[in-house]
Amino acid sequence: MPFSEDQFLHGLFPRLGAMPPEVVVPPGDDCAAVRTAPGRLLLLAVDQVVGDRHYLLEDNAEQNAEHETRNTQRGTPPELAGRKLLARNLSDIAAMGGRPLYALVAGAFAPGQDAAWMDRFFDGLLALGRETGTVLIGGDLARAPHDAVASLTIVGEVAENQVKLRSSAKPGDILFVTGTLGSSLETGHHLTFTPRLREGQWLAAQPGVRAMMDISDGLLPDAARVCRASHCGLRIEAARLPLRTPRTTVEQALTDGEDYELLFSAAPEAAGALADAWPFPDVPLTRVGVFTAEDAGRVAVTDNAGNPLSFSATGYDHFEKT
Amino acid sequence: MPFSEDQFLHGLFPRLGAMPPEVVVPPGDDCAAVRTAPGRLLLLAVDQVVGDRHYLLEDNAEQNAEHETRNTQRGTPPELAGRKLLARNLSDIAAMGGRPLYALVAGAFAPGQDAAWMDRFFDGLLALGRETGTVLIGGDLARAPHDAVASLTIVGEVAENQVKLRSSAKPGDILFVTGTLGSSLETGHHLTFTPRLREGQWLAAQPGVRAMMDISDGLLPDAARVCRASHCGLRIEAARLPLRTPRTTVEQALTDGEDYELLFSAAPEAAGALADAWPFPDVPLTRVGVFTAEDAGRVAVTDNAGNPLSFSATGYDHFEKT
Numbered sequence: 001m002p003f004s005e006d007q008f009l010h011g012l013f014p015r016l017g018a019m020p021p022e023v024v025v026p027p028g029d030d031c032a033a034v035r036t037a038p039g040r041l042l043l044l045a046v047d048q049v050v051g052d053r054h055y056l057l058e059d060n061a062e063q064n065a066e067h068e069t070r071n072t073q074r075g076t077p078p079e080l081a082g083r084k085l086l087a088r089n090l091s092d093i094a095a096m097g098g099r100p101l102y103a104l105v106a107g108a109f110a111p112g113q114d115a116a117w118m119d120r121f122f123d124g125l126l127a128l129g130r131e132t133g134t135v136l137i138g139g140d141l142a143r144a145p146h147d148a149v150a151s152l153t154i155v156g157e158v159a160e161n162q163v164k165l166r167s168s169a170k171p172g173d174i175l176f177v178t179g180t181l182g183s184s185l186e187t188g189h190h191l192t193f194t195p196r197l198r199e200g201q202w203l204a205a206q207p208g209v210r211a212m213m214d215i216s217d218g219l220l221p222d223a224a225r226v227c228r229a230s231h232c233g234l235r236i237e238a239a240r241l242p243l244r245t246p247r248t249t250v251e252q253a254l255t256d257g258e259d260y261e262l263l264f265s266a267a268p269e270a271a272g273a274l275a276d277a278w279p280f281p282d283v284p285l286t287r288v289g290v291f292t293a294e295d296a297g298r299v300a301v302t303d304n305a306g307n308p309l310s311f312s313a314t315g316y317d318h319f320e321k322t
Numbered sequence: 323m324p325f326s327e328d329q330f331l332h333g334l335f336p337r338l339g340a341m342p343p344e345v346v347v348p349p350g351d352d353c354a355a356v357r358t359a360p361g362r363l364l365l366l367a368v369d370q371v372v373g374d375r376h377y378l379l380e381d382n383a384e385q386n387a388e389h390e391t392r393n394t395q396r397g398t399p400p401e402l403a404g405r406k407l408l409a410r411n412l413s414d415i416a417a418m419g420g421r422p423l424y425a426l427v428a429g430a431f432a433p434g435q436d437a438a439w440m441d442r443f444f445d446g447l448l449a450l451g452r453e454t455g456t457v458l459i460g461g462d463l464a465r466a467p468h469d470a471v472a473s474l475t476i477v478g479e480v481a482e483n484q485v486k487l488r489s490s491a492k493p494g495d496i497l498f499v500t501g502t503l504g505s506s507l508e509t510g511h512h513l514t515f516t517p518r519l520r521e522g523q524w525l526a527a528q529p530g531v532r533a534m535m536d537i538s539d540g541l542l543p544d545a546a547r548v549c550r551a552s553h554c555g556l557r558i559e560a561a562r563l564p565l566r567t568p569r570t571t572v573e574q575a576l577t578d579g580e581d582y583e584l585l586f587s588a589a590p591e592a593a594g595a596l597a598d599a600w601p602f603p604d605v606p607l608t609r610v611g612v613f614t615a616e617d618a619g620r621v622a623v624t625d626n627a628g629n630p631l632s633f634s635a636t637g638y639d640h641f642e643k644t
Binding site: 016017032034046048050052135143145151 | 331367372459461464467468475
C-alpha cells in the first residue's frame, strides 16, 4: 500500500511531543531552528542520496549495447553523487536564509563501492564544502548488503529576525522563483546545481520577503506546502514559468522536481522594488503567481485567459517515486 | 580489497581542512563538540543501523523449518530496531559526559517495510527519546531498492570543563569499565541496552576521570583507540574482566562488540575514592587494567601470572564485518 512521505509525517508529527521553548522552528519546515543565544538560531536538517534513485551506481551495459552511445546510461561520477548529497542540504539552509557551518555524513556503502569510489565521493562532497564554508565534523561508515545510502545532516545559522518560514505567506503576496524549472534529470542539473545560498541570504535580509522554501519536489507540490502552512490559496500563471530548456513543458516545470531553486512570497507593495534591486544578474528572478485568500492550501494554474489548467502528475515524491 | 573504517577515516581526516576555532573537539572522538556560548559545548554525532546487519529484517523461515523452534531466527521487532538506532547515538553522548537534546533521522526503507513497520520503528525510537529527554526535530524518508538503512544524528550538550575525551589518558591511570562485556548478540543486549547517560554524566563531574569512550566495537579495539589518541600503552588483566554470562569467554568480552558500556581512565590517586563513591549499585564498575608509558598505542592482555595472552579476533568493525 503506497503512501507518501507527507502522509507518514502528518501522522508522525503529533507523536513527537511538546517541543522545548528554544526550538523556534519545529519539524515541518526546510530546517528546524534552535535558539542557542539571544537572536541567533542554529539550523538543522537531514537529507539523503540513494544509489540508483538519486544517482546511478554504474554504467548500464545492457542498455549500452542495445541503444549504442546515444542512450547510454553512464554511472554517475562518485564526485557528483557526493556533491549532490551536500548540495541538497545546502539548498535547505538557503531556503531559511541561512549560512552553512557543519555537516555530518552517514554512509552505508554497497559491496561494489571500494575505497577508491568512496574517496571520490568524499572528494566531491568536500570540494563543495570548501566552496561554501561547510566543515565536515562527524560521520559513520557501514556496509549495506546491496544498496548505497548516504545521509547528511547540515548545521547552519541565521539571525532570528531574518529567518524565513513556509508559513508566512499572506493573501495578495507575489510568488517569485529563482532560476529556471523542469528537465532537471535530463540536463544533469540535479547533479551540478549551485545551491542558492547567496540568494537566500540576500532575500532573508529583505523585510518584504515573507515565506520561503526550496523547490525540490516540483513547484506545484512545494508551493502547495507553503499554501497549507500559510493557510492561503495560490494562482500560478503558466505562461510566466521560467522553463529550463526550449523543450521543457509547463507540466515539467511544475512537477519534474529536483530544481533546487527558491520560491518565496513577497508583500505586494515590496515586490516591484525587490525585483528591481535583485543583485544577481546571472540568476533569473521571475514573478509567477499571486497568493489568494480563497481555496486555502490549494494551487491553481491558469492559462493566459485565466482558465484553469490541470495536471496528472502531482510532483516528485522522493519517498515513493525516486 | 577490504579496508577498515579506521583506515578510511585515517585517510579522510587530513582532507577535512582546518577546523574553525569554535570546534573544540574535531572528528575522531565519540562526538564532535562546538562551543555555542562561553563554557557550553554542543555535541554532535551520527550513527546508523542497517537491516540484516544491526537487526534482522524478517523471520528466517528456512532455518525455522530445519532447526525447529530452538534455532529460529526471528525478525527483530521494529520497535527494537528504532530503539537501537537512538540508543547507539545516546551511548556516544554518554561517552562525552553529555546530556542529549535533539535527534534527526534519515530513513531509507526497504520495499517490504510498510507504514505499519515504520510506525513501530518510530514508536521504539520515540519511546526512548521520551525516557531520555531527546526530541526528534528533523528527518527525511526515502525508499531504497533493497535494503533498510537508517541514520540518526544526535545533538547534545556538556559543560566545557566537564567534557571527556579519548585523548586524556595518562600512564599510570586505571582503566575502568561499566557493566558487563561480551555475548551481546546472543543475549539481545545489543537491542535492549540502557545507554549509560546517567553514569557518563556522573563521571564527567569527577575531576579524577580523564579519558572516556563508549565500547561499541569491543573493549580491545576501543581501548586501543584511547591508547593511540592518548599516546599510552595499556595492560588489561584478563581475570578482572566482567563477563556478561557464565558462558562468555575472555575473548568474547574483549572482541564481541556491541557492549555500549563506558570505559574510562582515572588518575591513580583518585581511583579508589571514585570506586567507593560510585552511586549506581545496579551497574557494576570494574577496574580492569592500567595505562602504561611503554608500547604507546598498544593493548596487552595478561593472565593471572602476568603472561601475555593473544587473540585472533581484533574486534567488531561495524564497517566491514557487521
